[in-house]
Amino acid sequence: MTAQEKVKTDETSQNNLLFEEADWDAALIDKVYNAIDEIAIGEMKLEPYPSQIEVITSEQMLDAYASTGMPLFYNHWSFGKQFAYNEAMYRKGYQGLAYEIVINSDPCVCYIMEENSATMQTLVIAHAAFGHSHFFRNNYVFKQWTDASGIIDYLAFAKSFIAKCEDKYGPDEVEKVLDSAHALQSHGIHRYPKKRQASLAEEADRERLRREHGEALFNDLWRTVPDKEKKQVTEDEAILARQREILGLPEENILYFLEKTAPRLEPWKREILRIVRLIAQYFYPQRQTKMMNEGCATYTHHRIMTRLHEKGQISDGSYLEFLHSHSGVVMQPEFDDQRFSGINPYALGFAMCEDIERICNEPTHEDLEWFPDIAGRGNHMEVLKDIWANFRDESFVLQYLSPHLIRKLGLFHIVDDSEEDEIEVAAIHDERGYLKVRRALSRDYDVSRADPNIQVSDVDLAGDRCLNLTHYISEGVLLDADDTWRVMRHLCNLWGYPVALREVDPNGKVVEKYVLDPEDA
Amino acid sequence: MHIIDRRREGGKSLTNRQRFLKRSKKLVKKAVKEAASGRSIKDTGKGGDVVIPADGVHEPSLRKGRFGGRRERVLPGNKEYLEGDRIERPEDGEGGGSKASDGGEGQDDFTFNLSSEEFMELFLEDLELPDLAKRQVMGVEDVIPERAGFQSSGPPTSIAIGRTMRNSMSRRIALKRPREGEIEIAEKALAKLKVDDAPSAKIKTAQDKIDTLKRRKKFIPFIDPIDVKYRRFEGVPQPVARAVMFCLMDVSGSMDKHMKDLAKRFYSLLYLFLQTRYSRVEVVFIRHTHEAKEVDEQTFFYSRESGGTIVSTALEEMLEVVRDRFPADQWNIYAAQASDGDNLPSDNLKTVSMLQDVILPLCQYYAYLEVGNDEQQRFRMSGDEETGLWRAYHHLVASGGDVAMRKVKHRREIFPVFADLFKKRETASEAASA
Structure with missing residues (x-):
């Protein structure tokens, strides 16, 4: 468990509870926010975006679900479908609602539900406005792919553009294009940054280096080696090759390709493809870092709530309420459990962060062997922040899933080959299996393998x-x-x-x- | 940090929801019809949940199939497995190879909560009453008050304030009633004169002026009774279309529960439909065995009678009710008769002639619904076995009688039959061909 700091006696002696009842109002939220701020910024040294906290009703939460959490989104029937689905699930009691939704924007927009108790609001603010927000701001995938300050404006543009198209060309026409674009959304993502056009100076520089390299390797002997029959390439083939080069083929971003080259597409349809594509691209980092992001936020809220309790700012009752909710969130059913539906990103993310803290502060021999760079280094916050900034799910697992945790979770790796009659257990949580399990789990988190x-x-x-x-x-x-x-x-x-x-x-x-x-x- | 309270803003989902409804209209319509068949006659038109299958509004994507190939997985909670163990492939779902459902897959059917308008709109779409133009009978003229200028007497509730104040103002100006503050100004002027020790003559004229003003104000009221005007209303007679619907049913022993249920469903549809077209719809239930009686709904559908079957008694009863309470020149009369087709053979002739001579000319629409059940069908082997009543009505239709005839054996046929009877058509003439 957490290496708890010494509690100063004078902190608890006086009554400095933030709240005693479950009720809350704007002033209390403000007070709570400042108390959390003190811990998150002051003690943990997190660097979140400034926050904008928005109080919403459960119906609005369902709304937000439908439009992937964004505060404004263009209209499409599929969002209505999402809404109907979630609403039915919620009304029948099959599914609770999230306590919050957070948006990767600057300022970071956090929706909190009005039904939450004061304790839950505290938890939610710690989780979203500090945990997620820190992750959004610092993780390299987000830095590389998303523009947090521009997203809301872009969505506003998208919404109005599509509304205008509907006025001009009719909702049915627009819906057709959107349907098609949505169907290809999963293949409307650039997975690697585009090659940057080199400037003239760079071009010249490269040419010089190439020449120098050629000169350094010069050997007159090569002249005597007979040339391969070069003339093989016919004119037609050359044209084809040239064509492919101009079209930028092969291209894995299908939406991008259509937007740029589809011969019969009207300009407004291209713009719609572009909108869908850019929004898909905006969400791509979230898919790649789901587990880490939740791990970071869960670790942060756990730490903050514990500190608030230690400082006497929340009561024992509130702390228990928090623990109840927290343990529900990080529960990992085992594979033969009825409730099992894959690995819970909250559970694994949180467990890994806790594990890294343990490795930093109280390493075992095994840890020293496996993680020489961080084991026993102390100052776990620095280590965690560094990891949160520079990894994504796949690399995070590959680098930091420890044998200790593999044993604790009882992870095992199975191979299901349709050509065989039975499933094979390829590796389990033992000396021979750690690396294999880790590699397999890491591959599981590789988004580009899932698509x-x-x-x-x-x-x-x-x-x-x-x-x-x-x-x-x-x-x-x-x-x-x-x-x-x-x-x-x-x-x-x-x-x-x-x-x-x-x-x-x-x-x-x-x-x-x-x-x-x-x-x- | 900002806190914004968005609770007042309400949902944004309405547009998307409507689009989804539109998109899945066909499916929802089907579901609405199914939902309606499970309800009681009065509840048919209420909104509520309908369920549509999820794959009808599926959003496709390029994704890997769920079966075949080589799949790897890491699972938590190992208890007994060792490396190299071989596990039997589970039938379905968890614990083994198949991937847990990924987005879109395995979603349950959708449940829609429709408002009653949405429900009715979908339910009765594409239907219309036949031949309305031909015999659009207007009911008793209802009087609807309409604004018709002003009058000088009336109830206080209908005082026309604007008009009253206008009158008052013009009167005050004409009679030179001192305006607000005019007296005060004069009094101030007087006080100033007094202070300045002005000549007494001047003071006197000022004093007189004030007195005149005060007197004027006293005698000329701000609002005089002659100013007050009232809004005048005139009763404009408005024709109100209204309808009466006669439900005739054979309740003799041969009509079993299933048949009554079919009839009931048909009646509820007709009731609903008429309700959307007329501002007032009355329903008259007449049941008959060898004698007919007007009853209430509960008795009509649920109490059992025994006896022979004489259809003409019901028609006589209906005629009596029409004469009593629903004169044909004031009401649109609709009649629907449900029967299993049994009738005393000797009565057929009488029934047909009554229909032809008296009933049909009275009615806007007369529908005959022959209910049966599947077993009966199987018993009789051939499907085109016709009952006596059916044959008799068929003759009637052939000779130009306007009776809509349909046979119904199963619940699911009710709506199609109903929709078929009332579907929009160019020529209403072939309404009665079976």
């Missing part, structure tokens, strides 16, 4: 303008056929000419082929 690898491979510009996509099959898992046919229809709508998708196994053999002509679509 099928589909690329725009070619366009038949000279022929029927057919758009060719290729799915590079990994581990023998094919695409879901029903869904793929439906998406093909959307692709046809946007491209305007035939579309073909081939599923290719690692040997280059075409396993499955989808071809659709817009006339049949």
